[in-house]
Amino acid sequence: MSEKDTSRRRFLQAAGSATAAVALAGCSGNGGEPTDGTQTTSAGGDETQTTTSPEETTERPEPETRDGYLQRANLHCHEQAPWVFLNRQYSVYGRSSDIEWEPRTDERVSAYAIEPATDDGDDVVMTQSQMDSGLDPQDHRETPTDNIVLQAYEGLLERDREGAIVETLATDYERLDETTVQFTVRDNVSFHSGDSLTPEDVAYSINRIVDPDVGIESPQVDQLIGVEGAEVASTDDRTVNVNLAGLNPIVFASFATYCDVMNKSWVESNDDAYINQNMEGTGPFVLSNYEQGVEVEFQRNNDYWDDEAAISTFTINSASESSTRVNRLLSGETDIAVNVPPQEVSRIEENDGSSISAVPSTRVLFNAMRYDVEPFDSPEFRQAINYAIDLDSIVENVLQTFGSPTGQPTLEGFFGHNGDIDPYPQDLERAEQLVEESGYAGAEIELVTPIGRYLRDVEIAQAVAAQVDELSNVSASARQVEFSTLVSQVTTGNIEDKPPWYLLGWGNATFDAIQTIQPLLASDGALTSYKNDELDSLLDEAQSLPSESN
């Protein structure tokens, strides 16, 4: 969100509170399933607070805004506990004292933001855990590749360090009507080859993602969901119209995360293998050397449309072993070591020329519980598991404070986050009582966790299982599986293929609640383990309103 947008959102929130106070249209909040009524709950930032007792039906005023609906959806998830809420993951970097640099929330490292602190800081090297999956900026969707392509390619909109949307290759963007948005393309921008950026390049780049008949099957298509295509509106005033299937509240947030602009004639005159080994972008760095799977070298783009980058070269290489990345940093071979695990932190802190930079990431870790199988079909049982867990101890002991506890699917700072929800506190007595109420006393449950996919995933799962096992009326254990095995079970589109209880992490680079709740908890979500009509209708309402954030 830009400053202007933030103030607009605040205005709408204030307006929302005023109208909410008189709106009496009730919303049961029960969704057919009994809720834990003794908890003090609030209905979201733009609504009045309501305290409910076991006897009362929760009555909450109808939200007025998209933000309000999303906050209500988060409240619903907190109360119905389709997940064991765990933690927000932090991105932990080791950084040499030769450079000035602060990490970004969305896990992307832009060399444009790096400044030299000493003479050695002009040529910067970064070591991450793996290299790119090819240099085509539209043919991938994972952080290691993002980090490489974003040095040379740019989108219409991008994000600043806090995640706010900023204009890059677009100088203006607006909603023309429900199904059309318009971008004005920046003038006097040239690709690295010298070709000028045209609105046609922009329209082609959008179509290449959303239309499989234009070249590739882009994995970003599901990020630009609802975008049907783009066409040049006018070359004179440099505008491009993007056609949407319906109102898409987060269309600008999506464009700020994905959709790099490529040179149409360059793409059309080269094959996939070439496009994956070369770069032709408009960004602040120009590719100078590419050794597939080994190293990528960039040089400063001296014809950049904005201020030139502060450093002259940027090299990215990889080491899958975390100790190797740390050793490289300690011996001065690299300036940024990505993904430093907690056990390596002290080595970096104790070394003279290096320090740790940590930032809350966009990833939430949770244990999904299938709503359709015993004992997880009982909301009381699901809440009980949440009460059984000491999140603070997990964050402190397993993650060594590089994480923060969560109590809802949407992270703090994201659009739709409900600031009034606190994580479940550990309360074993209450947990045991809820298990009794659920009728599943004596249940034996097994938590399935991937190995090494997320920061300390196995250790977190073991801690969770051990803490749940402490309950006198539930026994729990953890089982490790390879990540791809878990993926093949959770992505079939069929809820019955999933394990009843499993650990998963979810990154959401759009900074909007919908991109987490929709795929994971809506009835028709691609990865859902939950089904509830009330949640679905809250999400539908939210998606029918324009977002206040853009």
Next chain:
Amino acid sequence: MGYGRFLLKRGVQGVGVVWGVVTVVFVLRFITPGSPIDTVAPLDASQETRRRIAEELGLNEPLYIQYLDYLWELLHGNMGYSYISSIPASVQVFQKLPATLELAIAASVVAIVLSIPLGVISATRRHEPADYAATSFSLLGISTPNFWLGIMLVLVFAVELDVFPTSGRAYGFMDSMAAITGPEPFFTVVTAWLASLVLPAITLGTYFTALITRLVRSGMLDELSQGYVRATRAKGLPETLVRYKHVLRNTLVPVVTVLGLQLGTLIGGAVITEAVFAWPGLGTEIIRAINARDWPILQGSLIVIGTGFVLLNIAVDALYAYLDPRVIAE
């Protein structure tokens, strides 16, 4: 049977084995859990996107069609395209092969330089302290995990003493050759190339040092008890000459065979060492391909390694047959 026919027979057998390797790695793909679509497509991709990706990768064809297609393309030198990067698998695999070959050869050199003197010492000073020291060393070598040794070497020689780089491979053999005429100073390139090779080569070589030390020791003990040794000693030949000219030479014939075959094992088995040293070789590539279910790359790498193993075997057989024609008759 003549030498030519012997080679032909071995060659035909070799082709059969390679075909077997191709078939096995192809079948592996279908019995391994996890589909490549899951790693190509994002987690929240729609079923429609998944279906299109399957179609694009040719995964929707019946199994036997995929197999025949694969064989046909392979015969034309086409290993397919990486599912992940769309780069031809042959390009990606053969780019990584030199780094692994260099590492395997360097590790063999480390093994030879260390193991032959150690083996000789322990054989000639049997049951003396020197023998115990050498056998203990080889026992230690076999039982020390590669990754631990690698990390320790890096901590001491790279992080603390700063004599070698911690990891990576700045230059290769070909870069060094190119530097003779190229713009970069030859000496700098060669030093950087060798410096990056030292620690991984020692790490990988130590295990084989242990293996070969024991082979040299037992081989030499065998030879020392042979009649011809007594004869040479009786002739009054100095003991040094007996040991190093006659006995060691005969001991080394089986050692060379083992070394030849071990080179194949080294190429395939350098995976852990490559991971510790972020060595950009086939091992690293294989791990990446397994994690990403990038089957064309994985199949390509395994076929190259398998074929290399078969070729080494044939070469060793041919050499044996040449040196000892009785092998052909057998």
